Amino acid sequence: MDERYFERRLWVGGTEINYLFICPTKLWYFSHGVTMEQESEWVDLGKFLHEKSYFGEEKNIKIGPISIDFIKKGDIIEVHEVKKGKSMEKAHEMQALYYLYYLKRLGIRAKAILNYPKLRETKEITLEGRKKEVEEAIKEVERIKSLPAPPKPVKTKKCKKCAYYELCWV
Numbered sequence: 754m755d756e757r758y759f760e761r762r763l764w765v766g767g768t769e770i771n772y773l774f775i776c777p778t779k780l781w782y783f784s785h786g787v788t789m790e791q792e793s794e795w796v797d798l799g800k801f802l803h804e805k806s807y808f809g810e811e812k813n814i815k816i817g818p819i820s821i822d823f824i825k826k827g828d829i830i831e832v833h834e835v836k837k838g839k840s841m842e843k844a845h846e847m848q849a850l851y852y853l854y855y856l857k858r859l860g861i862r863a864k865a866i867l868n869y870p871k872l873r874e875t876k877e878i879t880l881e882g883r884k885k886e887v888e889e890a891i892k893e894v895e896r897i898k899s900l901p902a903p904p905k906p907v908k909t910k911k912c913k914k915c916a917y918y919e920l921c922w923v
């Protein structure tokens with residue numbers, strides 16, 4: 754697999770799954786190249802995953818809000834996500850599941866941990882029993898992307914902080 758393709762696909766796929774659970778309109782804009790959010794903070798994951806020398810060493814890399822630790826013990830990768838609150842918990846969880854799903858397809862065992870330091874809580878997520886959920890989400894992403902126009906926006910409190918606010922409401 755071409756590394757650049759892999760990196761891009763993983764980043765886009767994870768973001769699309771996240772947006773599906775935040776707002777379908779947002780997902781449509783993003784998937785049609787209307788990128789108003791910062792991409793610069795995103796660092797390549799694929800490069801790290803393809804360099805075997807990184808396995809077995811403790812590393813910390815970031816893909817947007819996702820922080821991935823490579824853990825020595827048992828060669829299990831932990832996908833960590835640090836969050837302020839739980840208002841978008843479902844989106845975070847599904848994005849993490851998408852990474853686990855993708856890693857599994859590459860033959861890599863992993864689990865995800867959502868961290869809520871302010872709440873002093875963590876939530877462990879595994880792909881076990883949830884593969885179908887991810888596949889359904891991927892199908893729904895594809896359906897929304899194929900629409901000829903963005904789904905009608907629905908105003909929620911998420912809109913205030915959304916980069917597409919002006920497109921929807923001004």
Ligand code: SF4
Nearest residue numbers: 776779906912915921
């Ligand atoms: S402004 Fe609101 S409706 Fe529009 S894309 Fe963002 S979250 Fe969705």
